[in-house]
Amino acid sequence: MRxxxxxxxxxxxLSSLVAVIAGLxxxxxxxxxxxxxxxxxxxxxxxxxGFQSIRNFGEVLYFATPIxxxxxxxxxxxxxxxxxxxxxxxxxxGAYVAVLIGVQATFLPPPVRLLVSLLAAMxxxxxxxxxxxxxxxxxxxxxxxxxxMTNWIGIFLVNWLILNTIFDAERNSTMxxxxxxxxxxxxxxxFFQGDAIRPSSVNSxxxxxxxxxxxxxIILEKTKFGYELKACGFNQDAAxxxxxxxxxxxxxxxxxxxxxxxxxxxxxxxxxxxxxxxVANVLSSEGFTGISVALLGLNNPIGIIFGGLLIAxxxxxxxxxQVFGFVPEIIEIVTxxxxxxxxxxxxxxxxxxxxxxxxxxxxxxxxxxxPDSNKEGGQG
Amino acid sequence: MAGLYITxxxxxxxxxxxxxxxxxxxxxxxxxSERAGIVNIALExxxxxxxxxxxxxxxxxxxxxxxxxxxxxxxxxxxxxxxxGVIAGLFHAYATISLNANQIISGVAINMFAPAFAIYxxxxxxxxxxxxxxxxxxxxxxxFFGSIPFIGPLFFQNTYFxxxxxxxxxxxxxxVIYRTKFGLRLRACGEHPHAADSVGVNVYKIRYAGVLISxxxxxxxxxxxxxxxAVAFNATVSGYGFLALxxxxxxxxxxxxxxxxxxxxxxxxxxxxxHSGIAFLRDLRIPMQFYQMVPFVATLVVLAITSxxxxxxxxxxxxxxxxxxxxR
Numbered sequence: 001m002r003x004x005x006x007x008x009x010x011x012x013x014l015s016s017l018v019a020v021i022a023g024l025x026x027x028x029x030x031x032x033x034x035x036x037x038x039x040x041x042x043x044x045x046x047x048x049x050g051f052q053s054i055r056n057f058g059e060v061l062y063f064a065t066p067i068x069x070x071x072x073x074x075x076x077x078x079x080x081x082x083x084x085x086x087x088x089x090x091x092x093x094g095a096y097v098a099v100l101i102g103v104q105a106t107f108l109p110p111p112v113r114l115l116v117s118l119l120a121a122m123x124x125x126x127x128x129x130x131x132x133x134x135x136x137x138x139x140x141x142x143x144x145x146x147x148x149m150t151n152w153i154g155i156f157l158v159n160w161l162i163l164n165t166i167f168d169a170e171r172n173s174t175m176x177x178x179x180x181x182x183x184x185x186x187x188x189x190x191f192f193q194g195d196a197i198r199p200s201s202v203n204s205x206x207x208x209x210x211x212x213x214x215x216x217x218i219i220l221e222k223t224k225f226g227y228e229l230k231a232c233g234f235n236q237d238a239a240x241x242x243x244x245x246x247x248x249x250x251x252x253x254x255x256x257x258x259x260x261x262x263x264x265x266x267x268x269x270x271x272x273x274x275x276x277x278x279v280a281n282v283l284s285s286e287g288f289t290g291i292s293v294a295l296l297g298l299n300n301p302i303g304i305i306f307g308g309l310l311i312a313x314x315x316x317x318x319x320x321x322q323v324f325g326f327v328p329e330i331i332e333i334v335t336x337x338x339x340x341x342x343x344x345x346x347x348x349x350x351x352x353x354x355x356x357x358x359x360x361x362x363x364x365x366x367x368x369x370x371p372d373s374n375k376e377g378g379q380g
Numbered sequence: 381m382a383g384l385y386i387t388x389x390x391x392x393x394x395x396x397x398x399x400x401x402x403x404x405x406x407x408x409x410x411x412x413s414e415r416a417g418i419v420n421i422a423l424e425x426x427x428x429x430x431x432x433x434x435x436x437x438x439x440x441x442x443x444x445x446x447x448x449x450x451x452x453x454x455x456x457x458x459x460x461x462x463x464x465g466v467i468a469g470l471f472h473a474y475a476t477i478s479l480n481a482n483q484i485i486s487g488v489a490i491n492m493f494a495p496a497f498a499i500y501x502x503x504x505x506x507x508x509x510x511x512x513x514x515x516x517x518x519x520x521x522x523x524f525f526g527s528i529p530f531i532g533p534l535f536f537q538n539t540y541f542x543x544x545x546x547x548x549x550x551x552x553x554x555x556v557i558y559r560t561k562f563g564l565r566l567r568a569c570g571e572h573p574h575a576a577d578s579v580g581v582n583v584y585k586i587r588y589a590g591v592l593i594s595x596x597x598x599x600x601x602x603x604x605x606x607x608x609x610a611v612a613f614n615a616t617v618s619g620y621g622f623l624a625l626x627x628x629x630x631x632x633x634x635x636x637x638x639x640x641x642x643x644x645x646x647x648x649x650x651x652x653x654x655h656s657g658i659a660f661l662r663d664l665r666i667p668m669q670f671y672q673m674v675p676f677v678a679t680l681v682v683l684a685i686t687s688x689x690x691x692x693x694x695x696x697x698x699x700x701x702x703x704x705x706x707x708r
Contacts, residue, residue: 034504083484085421131680141683142700144484145629148421148622149676149683160669281618281672291488327503332496340471340489344481 012298015349016342020296020310023338027330035325042324046317046331058192058200060312062271065202066091068209068308069264070290072216073125075299077257079220081233084254086132086147087261088287089154093128094121094262095269095277095284096158102177102270103166110180117181118208118266125262126255128154133254137247143254151283159279173276174269182272183208205267210305212260217301219256229253261287292335295342311335388658390533392650397539399620399653400646401546402427402605406624407631407638408553409465409597415557415633416590417570417698418476422487423598424621425494426468430461430599431606432498435613436505438513451541454517454607458542458600465599466592468494473591477584480702491621498615510612517541517607542604549597554635566590570696573703583703598624609653623649626679632686633696645675 027046031039050060070087077084084090098121105113131150135141168175188206189199220226231239232249240246264286269277293311297303318331406423413420434457441448448456468490475481499509521527522536557563565586568576573583598621605620606613627645631638652671655661686694 030500085484085488135680135684139684139687141680141687142695144419144421145625146680146683148625149680152619152622152676153673153680156669156673160667163667163669282616283619288488288492291485292492295485327500329496329500329503333493333500336489336493336496339485339492340475343475343485343489344479 011349011352012345013303014352015345016296016298016307018352019338019341019345022341023334023336026337027334030330030333031326038324038326042321042326045320045324046314049317049320050313053196054192054194055196055200056316058189058202060309060316061188061192061206062201062203062273063312063315064305064308065205065209065271066264066268066286067289067293067311068206068305069212069267070261070286071293071297071304071308072209072213072290072301073257073261073264074290075294075297075301075304076216076220076260077253078294078299079233080229080249080253081236082133082136082250082253082257083144084129084132084147084257084261085144085291086129086150086258086287087264087290088283088285089147089151090125090128090258090261091265091268091287091290092158092277092284093154093265094125094259095265096161096174097121097124097262098266099174099177099269099277100161100166102181103175110178113181114183114270117270118263121262121266122259123262125265126259129254129256129258129261130251133251133258136254137250151287155281155283158277159281162277162279167279168276171276173278176274176276177270179272182270183267185272201271201273203271203273205271208263208267209308212263213301213305216260220301261290264290289335292339292342295339295345384659388660390537392647392654392658393534394538395650395654396643396647397535397543398608398646399605399649400642401543402601402620403624403627403646404546404639404642405549405604406598406601406621407627407642408549408635409594409601410625410628411553411557411594411631411633411635411638412566412590412597413594414628414699415570415696416566416587417573417696417701417703418473418587418591418594419483419700420472420487420591420594421484421622421625422468422472422490423594423624424617424619425487425490425492426465426595426598427602427605427617427621427624428494428498428615429468429602430465431602431613431617432494432501432511432615433464434458434461434599434603435511435513435606436501439511442514450516454541457603458545461599461603462596463599465595465597465602467595468599469592469595472595473588476702477587477591480704483700483702495615498613502615510614512612513607515607515611540604540608542607546604550635550639557635562586562589567696569703570698573698573701577703577705583705587703623675626675629695630675630679630682632694648672648674 028039028043031042050056070091073087074084098117101113101117101120105116108116128150132143132146135146136143162174166175183203183205186204188202192200192202220230228244229249231242231244232246236246268286269275289311293304293307296310297307314331314334318328321328321330406427410420410423437460438453438457441453472486472490475486476483502509502511517540519539519541522539525536526532565576565581568581569583569586577583602617605617623645627638627641631641648671651661652668655668
């Protein structure tokens with residue numbers, strides 16, 4: 001446990017955990033206020049649902065797929081100093097293009113069509129991300145504001161496009177993509193079926209999500225390009241002084257971020273689970289959940305995988321809330337509280353640091369290391 | 381034929397007010413927060429929470445058969461909405477001002493919390509997430525003014541007292557921002573908090589006030605938006621909080637221009653909502669979604685034009701930056 005306190009990384013993970021625990025505690029209080037007799041069984045169910053059966057765990061992986069990608073989208077931009085609150089719009093735009101190709105490009109054999117769908121979704125997401133990127137780079141418009149605008153423009157534009165291309169009036173949503181042009185299951189659904197009647201909805205999308213996280217990690221940590229992007233994020237002027245084209249990097253960064261979110265949209269709606277895009281004036285929740293995933297994952301691509309799994313895990317617990325007479329939205333409340341606490345993650349860190357310093361000061365060194373090393377860890 | 385056009389004009393104008401007034405009030409709320417230096421993307425969430433608690437209150441009172449009804453009920457409901465907005469604002473203020481938290485993230489959290497909370501509470505008390513209310517608040521025609529030819533049907537028929545309240549709030553806001561000591565201090569905190577601090581202004585207090593006023597106005601705006609445009613509250617204010625944010629930016633953070641922006645965007649909303657019922661708009665064959673898009677596109681264009689040079693239309697300088705006394 002001592003080791004965890006050493007170094008900044010461990011402390012950050014700990015502050016993320018504090019945020020999650022705070023969110024869960026608020027959730028518990030809400031449950032207690034609603035119906036005290038059922039609160040504890042329901043709460044325990046939230047904590048255990050994902051591991052109750054192998055199929056449940058498969059569902060966690062399925063729910064995690066799109067939000068890992070939107071999380072990566074937000075986290076990648078954050079690493080380069082940009083707050084991509086526009087993942088919702090990029091996600092929707094990518095999803096639309098993917099479904100459009102899946103439904104209409106019947107001249108392509110299904111596996112090719114799927115590949116084209118995914119690539120086109122990334123391109124669409126990148127284009128939608130490029131708008132705030134260009135505005136930021138060349139017109140100094142804050143990306144949060146322009147992303148909010150592009151989110152809503154995206155919703156209305158996609159609604160209009162759906163109505164004029166692949167609209168199924170009976171279900172007020174897009175037509176279904178034929179099974180062969182969806183993401184292949186690779187037997188994952190059956191593997192995670194367990195003794196359940198239906199196979200799990202998990203599919204090869206989760207593998208793409210994890211692969212994307214690894215690619216993002218490599219780009220950011222192991223390439224010169226990634227270094228330049230991060231340099232712009234740390235200090236734009238210094239990066240410029242060092243000969244890095246900060247304008248180009250801002251645009252590229254937003255485009256990559258958008259492409260990842262667009263891919264998330266494609267994987268979500270080509271999952272083969274039978275969901276279609278509705279025509280509604282509502283922002284996709286996956287885009288905003290991506291923000292919480294990125295925050296929990298500390299913007300680290302590998303951390304984001306776990307952040308996505310965690311949020312998906314909670315959501316699965318939420319679906320079962322009705323069994324106990326509760327409303328599933330309790331999980332949204334918990335998630336919102338987690339985000340709220342993530343907002344002052346720095347403060348949590350500071351408090352933890354102080355606590356660590358205090359305990360180090362009170363207890364004499366236990367021989368595991370010289371007192372200096374403890375102090376150093378506390379300050380980190 | 382001319383008679384048909386004139387009734388259409390009356391209809392569109394009356395509808396426009398239903399959208400303009402909430403946008404105006406919520407954007408003015410945003411102004412108080414942002415001119416004090418705190419970004420407020422949580423307008424949507426605060427609107428939604430205010431609308432929820434106040435409609436829920438109206439629903440309970442109406443079902444209980446209490447004597448409170450009509451305009452008295454609406455007035456009390458407005459106070460409920462404002463109080464809700466203030467509470468939501470307290471959370472935003474505490475995180476962003478007292479704890480120097482990221483203002484965007486705190487806003488996202490509130491926006492996420494609001495619909496979940498509304499659905500959760502609504503479904504505990506009822507079977508659906510919808511909260512119904514009986515609209516006893518409409519004014520068919522304002523006495524005397526309503527009977528003035530032309531002006532009457534344009535401004536004083538098929539209306540709500542909240543419409544006039546909106547203009548009162550506009551007048552008061554303008555006065556407070558430009559003509560009072562508090563307003564001057566508020567603006568100073570948004571432009572150069574260190575300078576304000578150096579002459580003895582308590583930046584934290586002023587910023588708290590800005591965010592709380594913002595919450596109260598956003599909460600009221602939520603109720604004022606729902607009453608004329610819906611028969612039930614369904615855990616959403618349809619993105620009007622974000623539209624109000626666009627109004628705020630399009631209105632260059634200044635009250636009179638915010639009124640103009642709110643009217644322009646409100647008109648577009650009225651056209652989008654009712655264009656199939658208006659003959660000559662139907663003939664234009666412009667899809668509804670384009671009317672819905674225009675406000676956001678227009679805001680982007682304005683931002684692209686104004687953000688680089690002219691300081692006249694620019695955002696408050698210190699908006700989004702936590703105030704740290706130590707860096708003075």
